[in-house]
Amino acid sequence: MSKNGNGDGSIYKDKKGRWRGQVNLPSADGKVRRKYFYGQTRKEVADKVAELMSQIKSNTYVEPCKVTLYEWLCEWLEIYCKPELRMTTYVNYELYIHKHIKDSIGRYRLSELTTAKFQQYYNEKAKNGRLDGKGGMNPKSLRNMHNMLHKALDQAVNMDMMLKNPTTYAVLPKYPKKEMRFFTVEEQKQLQEAIKGDRLEMPILIALYTGVRQGELLGLKWKYVHLDLKGESYIRIVETINRVKNTDPSIPTKTVLVVNRPKTTHSMRTIPLLPNIARRLAEYKAEQERIRKEKGFPYNDYVFTATNGMVLDPRDFQRDYKLLLKRNGIREINVHGLRHTFATRALESGMSPKTLSKILGHSSVGFTLDTYAHVTDELKAEEMAGMNEFL
Template structure:
C-alpha cells in the first residue's frame, strides 16, 4: 500500500515502484516516469531527485534542438564512447542544419535534403541518420510528430577493403621498430589487439609465467577526456596466449610505468600513437595505411599458418565467428587456390 502523497507501491515481484510526472504532452496531459528498486528508501530518494526537475510542457512548436537536449538526457545508460559519438554528430551535423526547425515543420523532404548534403562517408551518414531517427521516434512516441523518416534514403555502405601488410612489408616495418615505444606495434602484429586496447594495457595484464595477455579495458576519448573504460563488448574481454617472439620483445621493455605503452610515465594517447605510427611507416618507406591494418595483418598471418577461424575469432574478441569469416575469408585467395589444387594430387600417388 502506498504511503500518503508519495506515489510508491510495492509490486508483486517484491520491488518498489515510484511514479512521477515526467512532462505534459501537447494536450496538457501528464506523462509519467517510473523508477524501481528493491529498497523503499532508494525509490523515495530517486523520486525526490526527479520531482525537483520541473515538468515541462512539450509542444509541436518545440525546436528540434530543444528536443535533442531532452533526448540526450534520457540516454543515461549509453557507454561513454557511444555518448561522445552521439554528441559529436548532434553538435557538428544535426543541430547546425536542423536544430532551429520546429518539430511540426520537419518533413521527409527536409530530412532527405539534409542527408543528401552530408559530404561524408556512407557509414558516417548512416550513423547520423540512425541517431536522428531515434530522436524523432521519441518525439513520435510523445505525440509531437508523425513518422516522416521511413521513406528517406541513405547511401549504401560500401564494403571497405581490408588493408593488410604483405610479408615483405611487415619485415620492412619490423626492421625500423627499435624504440621501447614501438612495443605497441609489436603487440598488434603478434596478438591482434585494437589500438585502444594497446593504449590501455598494463604490465599487470601480462603474465610472464603463463605467457598470457589479458584484455579487460580500452582507452577512449569521452566527454570527461581520455579514460580507460570497459571493452567494446563482452567478447572483447579475453585472454590471449603470447607467442615467443612477442614475449621476448616485452622482456626488453623497461617497466617504468604501470602502462605497457607509456611516455613520461603516462599512458600514450591514441591520437598521439596514431601520429607516431605514421612516422614509422615513412621511416620504413611503406604506403600510408591505418593503424588498424596491423590487426588485419595479424589475422591474415594467423590464417596463413593454419589457425582455425574459431580460435582466431576468440583471440580477436569478435562476438561471432561469422564476423571473422566475413572480414578475412576473401584475403586468402592464394591459400584457397593451393588447397583446391591438392584435390588433383590425390591420384598422383
C-alpha cells in the same frame, strides 16, 4: 501527449466557399480543441477527416509536436543518454547533433519529419557531408549518426511525441568498399627488423601478434597481463584509452584523454600470447621497472608508457609510428593496419574464422568473414586447386 478520445468530425463550406473539415481532438484536461482541414473538394477534406478520426478511435493519434528535432536531440542526449554513454560516444553524438544536424534536418519539428526527408538527408550527407566541404561523410560516421537518430526518435515515439519512427525505413546509401590496407609478409618482416631496439618495438609487436585496436593497446595495464613462461600467457582487454574532444569548460585544452570500458561485451576478451611474445614482454616489463626506479618515476600500471613514465598518448604514438615507417622506407599504413595485418596472417596460417572473430572482438563470425573476404577468397582458390589431384 494524449492519444485518447473518440473525436467528432464535420464537413461544410465556409463563407468563402471552401470545403472545411473539423474534428474534435482528444484532451486530457477536458478542454475542447479542434483541428481544421481545407480542400478544393468535399472528398479531399472528407478523406483527411476520416484518417484523423480513425487514428483517434484506434488510439494511435498523436498531437503534432512543436519541438524541433534539434531541440529533442539536445534534451535526449543530456537526460536519457549521458549517464549511460561512453565519453567517446557522447562526444561523437554531440558532433553529429551540433555540427551535422542542427542547421539542416534539425530545424524541422518532430511532427514534420518523414522517411522521405531522412532519405534525402542521408543521400546528401553521403555526397557532400564532410564538415570541411571535401566530399561525402565517412560511411561509418553516417551509419553511427543514423543509429543515434533512430534511438532518439524511438524514445520520442515511446513518449507519444510521434506516431512512428521516420528513420526506420530510410536506407543508407551504399558506398564502394574501402580497400583494406595491411602489410605484406615481406613488409611485416621489414617492419619487425626496423623496430628492434626502438621504443615502439613492444607495442607494435603486441599489435601485430594480438590484433588489438589502438585504444585497447594503449589502455592495457599490467594487472590485465598474465605471463607464465612455462605455461599459457595472455592479455585481457578490459579498458581503452582514447583522445576525444573536451566538453568540460573547466579544462583549458581542446581534447582530453579518456579511459573507458570497451564498447561491447564482445570487445572485452582474453587473447593468448605466443611464447616468444610473452618472453619478450616479460623482458620489457623488467626493463621498464628498472628505468622507472632509476629515473624516480611514480608507479604507472600501464604497459606502454611515454619517455616520462606517464601513459602513452595516442596522438604521440601515431606520430612516432608514422615517423618510424618513413625513416625506414616502409609503406605508410596507419596503426589500425597492424590489426588488419594480424588478421590476414592468422587466416593465411589456417586459423579458423570463428577463433579469429573472438580474438578480434567482433560481434559475429559473419562480420569477420566479410571484413577479411580478400583473404578467404584467396584461400578458397588455393584449396580448390588441391582438388586437381583427384582428376
